[in-house]
Amino acid sequence: MVERLLDSTTLGLRAKRALALTCLLALAACSAREVVVEGSFPTPVVDPVPVSVGVLFTKEFREHELVDDATGRGEASWRVSTGVAQVNFWSTLLPAFFQNVVFIESYEDLNTYDVDAVLIPEVTDVQYAIPLYTNVKVYEIWMRYQLSLVEPEQLKDDENQAIVTENAQPFVQWPLTAYGKTPTAFLQSDTDAVNEAAVMALRDAGANFITSFGRVPGVLEWVANPEEVQ
């Protein structure tokens, strides 16, 4: 389109190209930044907790994204999709952390697998900061989760043969925070840096989960006697 507009002017070829490049650069600077978080996540080195857990990733969790529309001149809109990375990360961490893990994807799974509890992670908040806003030379991501342990029976809607999470009463529920940052680097784009900070935040979420799990009220009692849910 830019080239078509320039065709109608009387500028020379070189000047047209220079002007087209300048326009494209200006447009690129104002356009939305999109990040689909990608990374590889290591398997944790832990002694597994001796319980059998079902893991339910809700649709909101699988498709989670942070959308921040620009509010002023010089700012860019951001869309950071963390859903796929969340699922990849927790799917790596949880099977190593618990002795037996099954991923619950349907009502049939709830009936088929005999699990002590179902773990439902939710992302309740994600915030980010980039050097443009903070004047600190780091890119930062904060994440806040709500984790719930629920009896499998509470998730069954026998009438519709479906999974329902809305009215479930978790017997243990706790918040989990995570933070990731990455410093500015030469020739690193904003989107790459935000991706890296998000990966660090996910890793931090795992570190926090593993080190704090035993201190969550009610968890130790459940682990000691998983058959008898409070």
Add this chain to the structure above:
Amino acid sequence: MRVTALLVITTAMLGGCVTANVDEMTFDAPVAGMGEGSIVILGRRHAPDYDTEPDFIDCIGGHVSRGDAGINVIPERRFIDSLYPWFEPRTAPLSIESVDRLMTVPSVANKLGELDLQYMIWIDGRTEDTNSSGSMTCGVGPTGAGCFGFGTWGTESEYEATIWNFGEGSEVGRMSAQTSGQSYMPAVVVPIPIIAPVQDTACESLGNQLLQYLSAGPDS
């Protein structure tokens, strides 16, 4: 041709404007070198406003392994991933005593045993640009593009290495390197960056000290 030669000479002269201070306090150096076993060099990343740069850690590791082929340096990323989540910014041990607590987790103790780790070296610090001055104007016209002006900025590096002897469970030394330098960018049509190798000098200084410590034999 003459202009190119002049530029090369000027770059060579100004590119070396770096000053370095090194400091060292070590004890219990391995008297006959490290021998068998591995070391790992890790960056501290728990400060709120900076991270010790991973490429600086790679640089030190490369310097040590190039200097003494007998020293097996485990790459930082591989080590951190193989012991996830115990060396993340949130969980990394800040003292050698914390490592003892970590060793009470059987799977961690097994993994560290597999790695045959003798020394764990923590590097804390950063490189940052300080004062900058000058101005430069760039423009694009129908006949081409170009810049005119002069810019200069200072860079400072400050790093401290803390050495833990894993076998003995004790801290055996601290070393530090502080370097600073001034970079220049004159521009007459084309900007010519004359960058002071401040971080590289810090890497070399600290790498040499570590190498001397770890390779300490009767001759060194």
